[in-house]
Amino acid sequence: MPSERYLFPHRHLLGIEPLSPRDITALLDQARAFEEVCERPEIKIVPALRKRLIVNLFFENSTRTRNSFEIAEKRLSAEIINFDADTSSLSKGETLVDTAMNLESMRPDLIVMRHAAPGAHALLARHMKASIVNAGDGAHEHPTQALLDAYTLRKRFGRLEGLRVAIVGDIRNSRVVRSNLWLLTKMGAQVTLVAPPTLLPPGLRDTWPGITLSNDLDATLPSQDAVMMLRCQFERGTGAYIPGQGEYARFFQLNAARMGRCRPDVAVLHPGPINRGVEITSEVADGPNSLVLQQVTNGVPVRMAVLFLLCNPHGEQVP
């Protein structure tokens, strides 16, 4: 069995881009063992990261990602500090590096960080001995979301290679989409991005030449194994790129009528939180094809896998 010889080579998880298909497979395989832990009838905790200190450093609000990380950390028996940017010295003007150096002097083993600036994680990784996990950086990457999406798809279809996946909606403002594009293309899935022209930023095919771009959801749906609906990020100004929510919904909403165009076993994913009635109707989001809650469930074992593989010593180091 070749996987016995493989050692996870990374010290940080800054994004999906630096990972090899082998690394991605290792993370997903590792998550299977943690899914078993999470499904146990009684004790859902293992001592794997006992005495390790993990700091959750969130400069942007994120209830669900942060909760998911925190549950993952607790299930691995890690010690946890939650560092809330609102109540910290940052509001008193401290720089990110100063904050990092202060944290570093308390010797954490790992830092889970969400920050609006795409370079913030790499900056921290250069200044600290601790492992850094990117829990979302602006519109750049959100690697654990892509991993849990991939885990959900692989569990449902048994493979990622050759899988036809449409990613629909607010491509411009989504960080989920970039991580998913890296992951799905590395793993050999066939990705189609569907959005109004205003929400499809230029240059996507320079980075991911194998992908298909479309403005026509109805034409795309019939051939897809999975449809990943993105949240319209109105708080990031998506409203300025579309004529109105009703008009957007008329062409890009996944609703019962459009489900009729899909394969009967199509998988519907959404990273949440959902704008019900905008990008997806409640009927579809709560319907039999929806894997939305499974995505949330799978987030915990996937994050446990990330924390576990980063917290333990490494094979040959890759930055």
Next chain:
Amino acid sequence: MPDTPSPCLLDAGQMEVHLQRLCREIVAAFGNNESLALVGIRTRGLSLAERLAGMLQEILQKEIPLGALDITLYRDDLSELAGSPIVRPTEIPFSLKGHTLVLVDDVLFTGRTIRAAMDALLDHGRPNRIWLAALVDRGGRQLPIQADFMALKLEVPLDQRVSVKVKEIDGVDGVFMETRV
């Protein structure tokens, strides 16, 4: 390709004979009255447990529940390992409650694996009792743990390594002694 290990402590035929004997000892100890279940420690302990379960089912004419345990997450030297191994799932598809468990490992050495295995098992439930079966007890214990059933008991110097090979994984059955590198 298997290494060229030497010397051979048990060949395939002898290993089979010893497994048969282990099986008879387990039957003699528990008869048909206990609700017996086997749990193999991944990887080679599981292969041995699968074979023992097959033999026991033939003798006792009843289903013997079989579980697989990966103890990596419970190791006390996890932070000293030379890399992050990919942990495979523990699979115990039956309730431990009320069962007499026989924990199966290939080689009993320091006892630390068994300590970890018992911690892992108890997180899954509360069996009536846990017994330990090992194909080889090579001595060198660091914890007060002993096997209840064993095929071969040896005192092997610490610089030697006893390895059990099984055809499901290694393509060959046998017990070998190698010099540690």
